[in-house]
Structures are given as structure tokens and as C-alpha cells.
Amino acid sequence: MPVSPVPRVLIDLVSIILIDLVLAGDNALVIAMAVRALPQRQRRIAITFGAAAAVALRVVITIVAAKLLGVEFIKLLGGAFVIWIAVRVFADASSPPAAAASQSRFLQAIWFIVFADITMSIDNVLAVAAAARGSVPLIIFGLCVSIPFVVFSSNLIAVLMDRYPVIVYLGAAILGKVGAEMVVTDPFVIQELHPSVPVTYAVEGLAIAGILIAGRFLSDRSRNTPANRSATKGSGPSTVLPTQKR
Numbered sequence: 037m038p039v040s041p042v043p044r045v046l047i048d049l050v051s052i053i054l055i056d057l058v059l060a061g062d063n064a065l066v067i068a069m070a071v072r073a074l075p076q077r078q079r080r081i082a083i084t085f086g087a088a089a090a091v092a093l094r095v096v097i098t099i100v101a102a103k104l105l106g107v108e109f110i111k112l113l114g115g116a117f118v119i120w121i122a123v124r125v126f127a128d129a130s131s132p133p134a135a136a137a138s139q140s141r142f143l144q145a146i147w148f149i150v151f152a153d154i155t156m157s158i159d160n161v162l163a164v165a166a167a168a169r170g171s172v173p174l175i176i177f178g179l180c181v182s183i184p185f186v187v188f189s190s191n192l193i194a195v196l197m198d199r200y201p202v203i204v205y206l207g208a209a210i211l212g213k214v215g216a217e218m219v220v221t222d223p224f225v226i227q228e229l230h231p232s233v234p235v236t237y238a239v240e241g242l243a244i245a246g247i248l249i250a251g252r253f254l255s256d257r258s259r260n261t262p263a264n265r266s267a268t269k270g271s272g273p274s275t276v277l278p279t280q281k282r
Contacts, residue, residue: 045174051167052178062214063090063153064186065207068193069125070148072204078142083190086149091179091186093154098161098168098175108224114155115218119243121152122211126251127258129197129204156214208251212244219243 067086071079125148128141168174197203216239220231231239 048167048169048171048174049178052164052174053181055164055167055178061189062156062210064189065193066121066125066152066156066211067149067186067190068197069129069204069207069211070145070152071190072129072194072197074142074145078145079194080191082142082145082149083187083194086146087153087183087186087190089146090150090153091183093150094161095176095179097154098164098179108227109222111218112222112225115215115220115222117155118152118211118215118218119247121148121155122208122215122247123250123254124148125152125211126204126208126247127254129207156218205248208247209244212247213240216240216243 067083070086071082074082128145164175164178168178193203193207197207217236219225220236220239225231
């Protein structure tokens with residue numbers, strides 16, 4: 037008995053939406069960390085533009101995602117890039133939100149959002165491409181649906197980071213795990229090194245520790261520059277980290 041194509045389309049559409057929503061958590065987290073150092077108004081602008089640009093690029097990548105299947109070094113390089121971005125966003129997020137951010141920091145936040153989202157979305161892209169069965173309209177619709185979810189989640193996480201700074205460390209740890217997992221699951225690494233589960237956990241642990249140490253070092257060095265010391269003296273208690281007491 038032939039099956040109507042309508043249910044299949046609906047099933048594919050729902051599958052794509054669920055994939056986006058389930059796998060968008062890490063992306064929302066890195067976006068929130070990237071914008072935490074920005075003032076509230078610039079946060080909303082950076083999140084909106086960054087998420088929209090990332091999704092637009094993801095649509096293009098998803099359409100050609102079949103060519104990425106099994107390509108060596110894609111996940112290896114992508115994982116290393118995620119770890120590097122995690123260090124940078126952790127260093128920025130460790131600082132309290134600024135009353136007014138420079139144009140360079142604002143553009144840097146958008147750059148981090150776009151490229152971290154694309155890099156961390158390899159699994160998402162491949163899953164959506166498989167669920168869409170090559171249908172470009174389904175791909176575009178399903179990915180565009182994720183924009184409101186990512187924007188809302190990123191704003192919420194950024195606000196929670198202001199109130200509970202420990203979330204910054206948790207976010208850095210999650211990004212470290214994601215980046216390390218991408219590295220050890222690259223086809224080249226699997227073929228040549230055959231990493232076991234304990235080795236995978238060890239690599240993830242080293243990545244998390246490295247991100248926390250390097251990010252904290254960069255954050256402390258940034259705050260100890262002459263310009264930042266002068267700004268801290270002139271801005272009063274509002275520049276003190278939430279975890280510090282006077």
C-alpha cells in the first residue's frame with residue numbers, strides 16, 4: 037500500500053526542528069559567553085545578528101553537508117578551533133559586563149558567535165541534512181526555526197551568568213568537552229590512534245583544565261593592563277566581579 041508523501045514531509049519537518057532544538061544548547065551557551073562582557077543593549081544586537089548570520093551560513097553548509105561526511109581533519113580542526121574560542125570567550129566572560137563596550141569588542145563577539153556556531157554545528161548540520169533527505173526548503177525552514185530558540189536561550193544564559201558567575205566556569209567546561217570530543221572523533225584520529233573511552237575522557241579533562249587555566253590567565257592579564265587598572269579605579273565598586281566582596 038503506497039504511503040502518502042504528506043506524512044513523510046511532516047515527519048521530516050518535525051525531525052529537523054527537534055534536531056535543531058536538541059543540539060542548539062551548546063551554541064546558545066557559547067553565544068551567551070561571547071556577549072556577557074557587553075552591555076545589555078549591545079548583547080541583544082550581537083546575539084540577534086550573530087545568530088542570524090550563523091544560521092544563514094549553516095543553511096549553505098547543510099546543503100553541501102554530504103560532502104563533509106567522513107572527511108578527515110574537519111572535526112579535528114573544528115575541535116581545536118572550538119577550544120581556542122572557548123579560551124577567548126571564557127577570558128572575556130570572566131570580566132564583569134561593561135557599561136559601554138568598544139566597537140572592536142562588539143565585532144569580536146559577533147565573530148565568535150558566527151564561527152563558533154558553525155564549527156560546533158557539524159553534527160547538527162549532518163543530522164539535519166540526513167533528516168531533510170536533500171530537500172532545500174525543509175533545510176532552510178528547519179534551521180530558521182532555531183533562531184528564536186537560540187536568541188532566547190542565549191539571553192537567558194547571559195543573564196544567569198551575571199547573577200551566578202559559576203555558570204561561566206560550567207560553560208567553559210562544556211565547551212572544552214565539545215571541542216575535545218570533536219578532536220578524538222575525527223576520522224583520521226579514529227583510524228590512526230583508535231582512542232579508547234578512558235583516553236577520550238582524559239583528553240576532555242585536559243581540554244577543560246587547559247581552557248580554565250589559559251582563560252583565567254588571559255583575563256587576569258587583561259585586567260592588569262594600565263588602561264584597565266585606570267578604568268577600574270575610576271568606575272567604583274560596580275566593576276568588582278560578583279564573586280568578590282569588599
